[in-house]
Amino acid sequence: MKPGHRGFLVTCNGHVRDCIRDSYRILNAYADELYGAVDKAPTPSDDTGGNGDAAESNAPSDEEDISITLQKEAEAAGQKQNSRSFRFQNVESGAMNCLFIQTTLPDPNEMAVKLMKDLSATKKHKSRFILRMLPIQAVCRANLKDIIDVVGKLSDRFFLKEPKTYAIVFNRRLNNDLSRDDVIREVAELITTKNAGNKANLKSPQLAVIVEVIKGLCCIGILPEYYQLRKYNLVELVAQPSPIAAAPAKEVQQSNAEENALKLAAEDKPEPAEQIETSEKDASPSEQDKVAAE
Numbered sequence: 256m257k258p259g260h261r262g263f264l265v266t267c268n269g270h271v272r273d274c275i276r277d278s279y280r281i282l283n284a285y286a287d288e289l290y291g292a293v294d295k296a297p298t299p300s301d302d303t304g305g306n307g308d309a310a311e312s313n314a315p316s317d318e319e320d321i322s323i324t325l326q327k328e329a330e331a332a333g334q335k336q337n338s339r340s341f342r343f344q345n346v347e348s349g350a351m352n353c354l355f356i357q358t359t360l361p362d363p364n365e366m367a368v369k370l371m372k373d374l375s376a377t378k379k380h381k382s383r384f385i386l387r388m389l390p391i392q393a394v395c396r397a398n399l400k401d402i403i404d405v406v407g408k409l410s411d412r413f414f415l416k417e418p419k420t421y422a423i424v425f426n427r428r429l430n431n432d433l434s435r436d437d438v439i440r441e442v443a444e445l446i447t448t449k450n451a452g453n454k455a456n457l458k459s460p461q462l463a464v465i466v467e468v469i470k471g472l473c474c475i476g477i478l479p480e481y482y483q484l485r486k487y488n489l490v491e492l493v494a495q496p497s498p499i500a501a502a503p504a505k506e507v508q509q510s511n512a513e514e515n516a517l518k519l520a521a522e523d524k525p526e527p528a529e530q531i532e533t534s535e536k537d538a539s540p541s542e543q544d545k546v547a548a549e
Contacts, residue, residue: 256346256347256348256349256355256357256394256469256472256474257346257394257472258394258395258396258401258472259393259394260346260355260357260391260393260394261357261358261360261363261391261392261393261394262343262346262355262357262358262363262390262391263278263282263343263355263358263363263367263388263389263390263391264353264355264387264388264389264391264467264474264476265278265353265354265355265356265385265387265388265389266352266353266354266385266386266387267352267353267354267384267385267386268352268384268386269352270384271352271354273383273384274354274382274385275345275354275356277381277382277383277384277385278343278345278354278356278382278385278388279343279345279356281370281381281382281385282342282343282356282366283342285366285369285370286342286343286360286366289365289366289369293341293342341359342358342360343356343357343358344357344358345357348469349429349469349470349472350428350429350469350470353428353469355391355394355474362392363390363391363392363476364390364392364476364477364479367388367389367390367478367487368390368479368480368484370388371480371485371487371492372484374489374492374493375484375485375492378493379493380489380493381489382489385489386488386489387487387488387489388487388489389465389467389474389476389478389487390476390487391465391467391474391475391476392409392475392476392477393405393408393409393474393475393476394472394473394474394475395472395473395475396471396472396473397430397432397433397468397469397470397471397472397473398433399433399434399437399438399441401473402438402441402442402466402473402475403441403442403445405473405475406442406445406446406464406466406475407445409475409477410445410446410449410477411449412477413462413477414446414449414450414453414462415449415450416450417450418450418451418452418453418454419450419452419453419460419461419462420453420454420455420456420459420460420461420462421446421453421454421455421456421460421461421462421463421464422455422456422457422460422462422463422464422481422482423438423439423442423443423455423464423466424463424464424465424466424481425438425439425466425468426466426467426468427467427468428467428468428469428470429469429470430468430469430470430471433468433473438466442464442466443455446464458482459482459483460481460482461479462477462478462479462481463477463478463479463481463482464476464477465477465478465481
């Protein structure tokens, strides 16, 4: 991982290889769905195009110098390697149980949000090893100046046009040099300067500014629906009850409460004997005197 990267910060439960494999599988599946499948890299037979004359024309002549021939071969090898780039590539993050999947996609947010909403709706596990998957829009060096510069550029897209509510989430691993309070204060002031209507909301913000520090690098992302999507935790999204399933349960509770109220009302209803005694007590004074005279 190095400054300029973007991708996904993935935490796992210790099974790193399984986590990498599942990350590739999930990310590639969603990328194919949203952006289409990637063209396969050309096979060795495709490099020549089946044309023997072209191969002969590329072959070095006896008159060429050896150094020129080696330079051409190196350039050709570099072009082949660059043409076979991948959408996703695991790179070393520097922390245990924490992966960074680099991507060539322009916006990791779109795919991550779709993944989280699908998990919340279907409640179907996609991995037994991935815990969280945070889309990261930029990696920079872990110093206050670089962090503010990156957040400032990203904020133009999210906080400039319309006022938004926001929260700042700061985490750090293997770093004691960067002050948490300084980062949160400076980022909050920066967001306020973008639009005076931007307000902090720590419970249900529209956007969450993620600042993840790992050693000397910092991963930054601005994520929508952070708390509504359970902090982009795949396990919690699958475990929480869906709103559709929770509605009938609430109706059952209400119907049970109504039945209990009717039962209590029936139990409190006075017996006939009690009604007779009450009528005798309420008899007129003349009737009572007549009974006493007899």
